Amino acid sequence: MKARTLAEVLFTAALFLVLAYAMTGYPEFGFVRPLGGFFLYHTFNEGNPGLWSGSPNAVTGILWDYRGYDTLFETMVFYIGTVAVVIFFERRARLRQTRGMSMIVSASTRLIFIFIITSALTITIFSVKGSGGGFQGGSIMAIAYVAILVALSKGFLPQLKINVKRAHLLRTLGLTIIAAMTLTPIVFSIATGTEAFALQNQAKEWAPFGFPAFLGLRSLSGGSIIPIQIGETLFVGMGFTIMFTLLTLKGGDEDGDGEEEGGGGEKKAGKEAEG
């Protein structure tokens, strides 16, 4: 046992030394590389509309314009992760509504829920102007669900009309928005015979299709970025909500097959019997 611990520590130390030596080949701390400078220069360069993304926030511009395909496939990875959890835990489950919640608690919780959802949407919509975005808004939307789960009980969720089916529907709505914004340039290209590519945002010299850069207001710019971000918010928030709902359900909450819950530790079995 002692020799084994020594071997583990030696392995970790050797790994640390190798990695630290590799780090000395990095550029110095506090220095921006030329590629980052390129994105900074072009993302809101009104003098060069062939290369700009129309978003003052450079991170958002890269997220859904310059490296849009990358983000699209990251979305697919998240989709597959959600599907994996759904496959493991999907049951014909329905949460039972608990009683005893007073009117005041119910109303105030509903109010707080609406506040959190509103803040998530605000962070999403104004992501081109300040900091934020689809992933951030989606995480905050999922926080609303966690807050209700922790502060009250899961029997309270049916009162807010949250269930897995609705979450699936909203998630599909988000994905539909993303797909529609992705495919619109292609449809335009087929209809008019001009060049365009999927997920195109602003017009290029060789591809004349482009979403309007400013949505009426000067403060909301970014072309297709804002609708796609709203779709991403719905998708990420509802994906986390589905994961949480399925992980929270226990034997007592289900309609039918409760025998799947058995076979765990003895402590857990006792808890199951009580509940």
Added chain:
Amino acid sequence: MIDTVINLLLVFCILLTALSIRAKDLLLAVVLSGAEGVVVAVLFYLLLAPDIALIQIAAGVGIATAFFILVLKKLRRYEEE
């Protein structure tokens, strides 16, 4: 000045990580992971990444800690040896 603060916070982060990986009580490890997430979020803010600080607070601290606790409810709380 900013270098010193960043290095100190990184050392703090490493300490929390090591403590969390050493802990026998898995619930304590999860709580320490939440603390580490907060320190990382502060580091992101100091390194001028407000986007990342937002997402780290929402996803890395809030959702991840709640998720780990929910999973731990279905598993055993203590490590065996």
Added chain:
Amino acid sequence: MNPTSLIVYLPYILVVLMVAICVYGVVFKSNIFKKILALFFFTDAVNLLYIIQGYRRGDSIPPILLPGMGLSEFTSRAVDPLAHYFVVTAVVIGLAEIATLSALAIYVYRHYGTLETRKIKELRG
């Protein structure tokens, strides 16, 4: 290596120390839940590496163009947005990955009744 360059590289070296500790947790810890937790710390460490690499020393600002600021001033002061882009998606994807692994861990616990990989090995052989 002279001492000044060591101070310049100190944030990198500290992050790498954190990576080494996380690899220790993933490889040598016996509990599967602890392995998942170490993987979570690993994503945090790698995200920190990206952000530290994109930092600009001096009078720097976040990569958001504020109204009234000239483009050349913005380009010469803002930090690297590309590193931030990678981390935005990496945090969420890391969390989805953790969720999938946790679901698998729950199945392992239901099947074997334990989470220790050493004990699972004994059960099989």
